[in-house]
Amino acid sequence: MSNACVTLNQLKFSWPGAQRLQLDIPQLQIDTGERVLLRGPSGSGKSTLLSLLAGIHKSKPGQINVHGHDLGKLSQRQLDRLRANEIGYIFQQFNLLPYLTAVGNVELAVKFAPARRARLAQRGVSVRAAAQQLLQHLGLDHNSQQQLAQHLSVGQQQRVAAARALLGAPALIIADEPTSALDEAHRDNFLKLLFQECDAQQSTLLFVTHDATLAPYFSRVVELEQLNQAAESTHV
Numbered sequence: 001m002s003n004a005c006v007t008l009n010q011l012k013f014s015w016p017g018a019q020r021l022q023l024d025i026p027q028l029q030i031d032t033g034e035r036v037l038l039r040g041p042s043g044s045g046k047s048t049l050l051s052l053l054a055g056i057h058k059s060k061p062g063q064i065n066v067h068g069h070d071l072g073k074l075s076q077r078q079l080d081r082l083r084a085n086e087i088g089y090i091f092q093q094f095n096l097l098p099y100l101t102a103v104g105n106v107e108l109a110v111k112f113a114p115a116r117r118a119r120l121a122q123r124g125v126s127v128r129a130a131a132q133q134l135l136q137h138l139g140l141d142h143n144s145q146q147q148l149a150q151h152l153s154v155g156q157q158q159r160v161a162a163a164r165a166l167l168g169a170p171a172l173i174i175a176d177e178p179t180s181a182l183d184e185a186h187r188d189n190f191l192k193l194l195f196q197e198c199d200a201q202q203s204t205l206l207f208v209t210h211d212a213t214l215a216p217y218f219s220r221v222v223e224l225e226q227l228n229q230a231a232e233s234t235h236v
């Protein structure tokens with residue numbers, strides 16, 4: 001158990017007003033350092049599960065443990081702190097601030113995350129230098145780094161979103177279908193870079209997609225429909 005980055009027990013979740021359970025998951029464990037692909041069709045509840053793991057929504061029945069913390073036992077403030085410090089989230093739509101530069105978006109990730117800043121300080125790098133270095137590794141040159149996010153291509157925005165998630169080495173990187181807008185070559189290259197960076201800073205990766213062809217890249221594939229005992233009732 002001590003090697004677990006995420007554990008989930010007897011999770012039951014339904015959206016407010018919904019007639020039926022969206023998720024009913026007896027058990028899931030993701031060990032530190034794993035690269036897990038969470039797969040399932042559109043509408044099966046992948047993003048819902050991620051939002052529960054990140055403490056964005058709350059599940060009353062059941063237990064979710066992230067990086068040694070039982071989310072149900074944390075105050076809102078502690079939850080916000082844990083999310084800021086230990087979870088790097090790459091959203092389906094990237095959610096960059098359009099009027100900030102690429103590097104500005106990345107730096108913002110650690111503004112409210114003292115543990116992430118401390119890890120950078122321990123390495124002896126400034127936030128700015130670390131953000132630039134990550135963007136460089138992910139393939140954004142100096143000029144692109146200074147562009148406003150709203151002027152970047154989709155592929156560039158995705159790399160900025162990845163750098164923002166990775167900066168300051170959070171324990172868990174959650175990626176919600178960040179490759180769906182990319183062609184195959186860009187997608188493969190992005191995955192390679194994402195894995196390299198996760199390895200370099202020993203972050204655990206939970207990557208969501210409905211694309212079965214990505215499976216060989218990962219150390220484990222979790223099919224949400226096999227995990228989720230409410231799955232039959234979610235079929236439309």
Ligand SMILES: Nc1ncnc2c1ncn2[C@@H]1O[C@H](COP(=O)(O)OP(=O)(O)OP(=O)(O)O)[C@@H](O)[C@H]1O
Binds near residue numbers: 015040042
């Ligand atoms: N904020 C919300 N309020 C109410 N219902 C929601 C909310 N978000 C999602 N749902 C419902 O939960 C179900 C699962 O949605 P979710 O977004 O988790 O699926 P998904 O597997 O991520 O799909 P996709 O592959 O299309 O992103 C859907 O039926 C959706 O309508």
Ligand SMILES: [Mg+2]
Binds near residue numbers: 046047048092176
């Ligand atoms: Mg989704």
